[in-house]
Amino acid sequence: MTEPSLRIRGLSKSFGGVRALGGVDLTVPMGQVHALLGHNGAGKSTLIKCLGGAFPPDAGTIGVGGRTYTRLSPRESIAAGVAIIFQTLSVVDALTVAENIFLGQEWTRFGRIDRKAQEEVAAGLLERVAARCSPRDRVGDLPMGQRQLVEIAKALSRSASVLVLDEPTAALSGAESDALAERVEDLRAQGLAIVYVTHLLSEVERLADAVTVLRDGRVAHHAPMTGQTRRELVRAIVGRAVGDEAGAEGSAPAREHGRGVHAGSADATPRAPDGTAPNEPGEVAGVGTPSDGPTEAPGDGPAVEQAKPDADRALNAAVSGADGEGVAGTVEAIVDDAAGEAAEPDGLGARDRTGGDTEDEGPAATVGATATDGGRPPAEQVVSVAARTPRRPDAPPAPPRLTVDGLCGPGFGPVSFAVAEGERVGLYGLMGSGRTRLLETLFGGRRATGGAVRVGERAVVITRPAQALAAGIALVPGDRRRQGLFPTLSAQDNALLPAVRPLARNGVRALGAERRVFEAVADAMGLRPARPKLAAGAFSGGNQQKLVLARWINGVHGVDVLLLDEPSQGVDVGARQEIHQVVSSLAAERKAAVLFASSDPEEIVALADRCLVVAGGRIVGELSGARLTEQALLSAVHQAGTDPVPPVSPSPVQGAA
Amino acid sequence: MTTVDRALGRPRAFAPVGLTVVRRHPLIAVLAVMVLVFQLATGSFLDASNLSGIATDAATLAIVAVPLALLVISGYLDLSVGSTLALGGLVAGWLAGQGQSPVVAVLGALAAGAAVGAVNGVLCCYLGLSAFIVTLGMLTAVRGLAQQLFPLPLSGFGSGFAWLGGSRIAGVAAPVVIAGLVLVAGALFLALTPGGRHVFAIGVNREAAHLSGINIRRTPFALFVVTGVAAALAGAIKASVLDSAVAGTSGAGFELTVLTAVLLGGVALTGGSGSVLGVLLGVLFLGSLQNGLTLLNVPTFWQQMAQGVALVAGAALAYFAPRTR
Structure with missing residues (x-):
């Protein structure tokens, strides 16, 4: 079993000067499950697509089953024995299971499809993957998990020797995921080389024999699973200097530092005052365990204060281009933090030492994070947006504007939280975590199955968007083309639609x-071009988003609660800042509560005062103040996984208590 | 009227306004050429009496085409208008024949049309069934109902009722006046009311309209009712003009003629764009074509063929025009 079934060497691929893969090696022997990790944009999908022949690599080789290729066409890839099961399955709903398995390679007898023979063989293949469906079932009638098995059976029918599963459990229920895990184990026993792409460390721990972590198109970490800890993996994913394949500790290559500084520093210094604001670190419940909050509380205030000198030091180090040791320590601390390991109340100060000490359960989470805050390179525009509305540390606690109590809906819940007047709360989670559904349910686009919502003191029942608007809740939907824009209508019609009546x-x-309202709102948002009659479809993505947002900030509707789903998806950097500014000033000037979902940690850190981490339809953690950093967010969702999530205390935020 | 064109943001031409309108509605040019050809060929096409005849013929078409166009802009469709027209004519004629006043007779017809439109509207807007299927079914069902209620042809509605189709208001035939009012009302509705914006918004992107807090059911429902009412009114006018109504044949094929006029007028079948000016042009084009070919003694089959060719040619024109522009 030592003959590697898949051997990728030095694979590189760039898109228009942007490097997606830079010399990636990956070896998977027969009968092994190899986990491929890395967050969005790390290069996982590029790697898979090169393997599947979707596009040719710039350099490097792909060895499959003894033959070595420098480039593969999709057809050659299949012929070589590679089967890729993408997240969006490629089965045809209208056909039967057997027809799907033999699609494109139909067995014929005298020019007619030999259904009987196909169905017999299909039955055998289905048995091999332990599918509980018949070859004659229509695929469209099957649950997701069974469809996936059909696709795997299809791969087997083409005698695949390398099976790639791209986030296979993303669309599966818990039980289906368990069943899939068993199938993967079976297939491993049958000698397939399996590449398993996932975000969930629990699956990696259960299934993988070895793991490769990609980051920025390079192999950031590679090791057999034995002896791997979650902390090491998370650290590799989120970008601490873990080092090369040897897993060397303590000697972080210099190139990693800049990145560490940058990532960490997306947080804004002005948030430090927040540390003493009412809703703050005391209530930061790490990931999961609700008991963390109270335990941590006493330590945080002082820790934040201690942190300031450290922050300055880190800043100096970063700016002067010296080694960012403080940063390395910080990331580690955050990792610990998010893992819920940093419950000790007494922060000991930032460990601005070399980033070793991996076994040390970091006690200085908050402090470390704060040090990162200071480590920001020269003042950034993003900061200026966040800093536009600094919260006064001595301000009295703002009353809650939106209170959600035990809300349940399709695919999420129960969730409870509150958003204060003028507060900007982020919802961070992976795709399918339930963020969008939560927002749509709050707005009446989906029917809630339980729970209560209050706007200010008023209890509201919302089953239609019109009711939400009457209650002062507005939504900027996530899918702009489908749910937001009227491309052929004029800019003015788009920006003013709900205001016309x-x-x-x-x-x-x-x-x-x-016209006056349009001109005012176009001016306030920096709409370009500010031509009222131009069709909305002719605007850039960012300006289209401004038009959608303008519906709720044109001042005609009294918006008390603004919900935004992925407010800057497909939006260029400049427009993104303007959108953030507009949202922030809505919160600051009109005391609106802002609740936005984003899968981009950078955006969360730039825009949110506080962030709720969402996984599996629940709120599994909360980060605010100095702890709200990109690393902390990434760690939180990667840790969350499909593990059973302990319920969050019903009123985790100020105001609701 | 030209809101959509404005919305499309085509660059302002330096050409005179008239030329811009022609560019937006190439049908104007086609219509002008056709009128010229007919005048040269017949010598009597532009006579006042003939034009008045065209207008009266086109009036019933316009009365139904305007609300139907609004319905199509909002993303729906009504194929049942031909049968509703027959039902409206029969109800109005029957009431008039019973000695009811013409006003009651017309109101009765409008009520019948409103009922048909409401059924269409509930099924399509509130239950979400396909408008094509629902109104295709209603086309047959309403025709059947009319034949059941009025198995025998009706006629002899009396002089009072004849006023609706035959009288002149300031020298213009009453049906033409009514059609003019409908056209103006439709144009004002689209341009000047919030409902007009909502019609476009719903037609362009239903879900986005819903999420903008617009009631995406009420406005199209109202348009179904108005379309039914308009079809019944057109039926009453036709019954008055002809002094007869026949359940089996009145308004047969009318639904497709109206739809042809609407589509020729540049209303997109996919919803979201169209104008009342375009509808007027579509109606005038069909009316003139039919009249001119009749004057030239072209057999009916050829007339039908010309209508069909005109529709396909119009669609092709609209499809290829943006590329050559």
Whole structure:
């Protein structure tokens, strides 16, 4: 079993000067499951697509089953024995299981499809993957897990020797995921080389024989699973200087430092005052365990204060280009923090030493994080957005504007939280974590199955968007093309649609007022070009998003609660800042509560005062103040996984208590 | 009227306004050429009496085409208008024949049309069934109902009822006046009311409209009702003009003629774009084509063929025009 079934050497691929893969090695012997980890953009999908022949690599070789290729066409890839099961399955719903398995390689007898023979063989293949469906079932009628098995059976029918599973459990229920894990173990026993792409460390621990972590298109970590800890993996994923394949500790290559500084520093210094604001670190419940909050509480205040000198030091180090040791320590501390290991109340100060000490259960989470905050390179625009509305540390606690109590809906819940007047709360989680559904349910786009929502003191029942708007809740939806934009209508129509009726007098549109409102809102948002009659579809992505956002900030509707789903997806950097500014000033000036979902940690850190971490339809953690950093967010979701999530205390935030 | 074109943001031309309108509605040019050809060929096409005849013929078409166009812009469709037209004519004629006042007779017809439109609207807007299927079914069902209720042809509605189709208001035939009012009302609705914006918004992106807090059911439902009412009114006018109504044949094929006019007028079948000016042009084009070919003694089959070719040619024109522009 030592003959490697898959041997990738030095694989490189760039897209228009942007390096997606830079010399990646990956070896998977027969009968092994190899986990491929890394967060979005790390190069996992590029690697898989090169393997599947979707595009040719720039350099490097792919060896499959004894033959070595410098480039593969999709057809050659299949012929060589590679089967890739993508997240979005490629089965045809309208066909039967057997028809799907033999799609494109139908068995014929005298020119007619030999259904009987196909179904017999299909039955055998289905047995091999322990599928509980018949070859004659229509695939569209099967649950997700069975469809996936059909696709795996299809791969087996082409005598695949290398099976790639791309986040196979993302769309599966818990039981289905367990069943899939068993199938993967069976297939390993049958001698397949399996590449298993996932975000969930629990799956890695259960299934993988070896693991490779990609980061920025390079192998950031590679090791057999034996002896791996979650902390090491998380550290490799989120970008601490773990080193090369040898797993060397303590001598972080210099190139990693800049990145560490940058990533960590996306947090904003002005957040430090927040540390003493009402809703703050005392209630940061690490990941999961609700008991963390109270335990941690006493230590945080002082820790934050201690942190300031360290922050300065880290800043100096970063700016002067010296080694960012403080940063390395910080990331580690955050990792510990997010793992819930940093419950000790007494912060000991930042461990601004070399990033060794891996076994040390970091006690100085908050401090370390704060040090990172200071480590930001020269003042950034992103900061200026976040800093636009600094919260006064001595301000009285703002009353909650949105209170959600035990809300349940399709695919999420129960969730409980509150958003204060003028507060910007982020919802961070992976795709499918339930963020979007939560927002849509709050807005009445989906029906809630339980729980209560209050806007201010008023209890509201919302089953339709119109009711949400009447209650002062507005939503900027996530899928702009499908749910937000009217591409062929004018910019003014797009920006003012819900305002046209309120502005109208005696049922007749107030054209002059409409134009004035449009000009004001276009000016406030920096809409370019500010042409009211230009069709919305002709604008750039960022300006399209401004048009959608303008519906709720044009001042005609009283918006008390602004919900945004992925507010800057597909939006360029400049527009993104303007959108953040507009949202922030809505919170600051009109005391609106802002609740936004994002899968981009950078955006969360730039825009949020506080962040709720969402996984599996629940809130599994909360980060705010100095702890709200990109690393902490990444660690939190990677840790969350499909593990059973302990319920969060019903009123985790101030105001609701 | 030209809101959509404005919305499309085509660059302002330095050409005179008239030329811009022609560019937006190439049908104007086609119509002008056709009128010229007919005038040269017949010598009498532009006579006042003939134009008045065209207008009266086109009036019933316009009365139904305007609300139907709004319905299509909002992303729906009504194929049942031909049968609703027959039902409206029969109800109005029957009431008039019973000695009811013309006003009651017309109101009765409108009520019948509203009922048909409401059924369409509930099924399509509130239950979410396909408008194509629902109104195709209603086309047959309403025709059947009309034949059941009025198995025999009706006629002899009396002089009072004849006023609806035959009288002149300031020298213009009453149906033409009504059609003019409908056209103006439709244009004002689209341009000047919030409902007009909602019609476009729903047609362009239903889900986005829903998430913008617009009631995506009420407005199209109202348009179904209005379309039914308009079809019944057109039926009453036709019954008045002809002084007869026949359950089996009145308004047969009318639904497709109206739809042809609407589509020729540049209303997109996929919803979201169209204008009342375009609908007017579509109606005038069909009316003139039919009239001119009749004057030229072209057999009916050829007339039908010309109509069909015109529709496909119009669609092709709309499809290829943006590329050559």
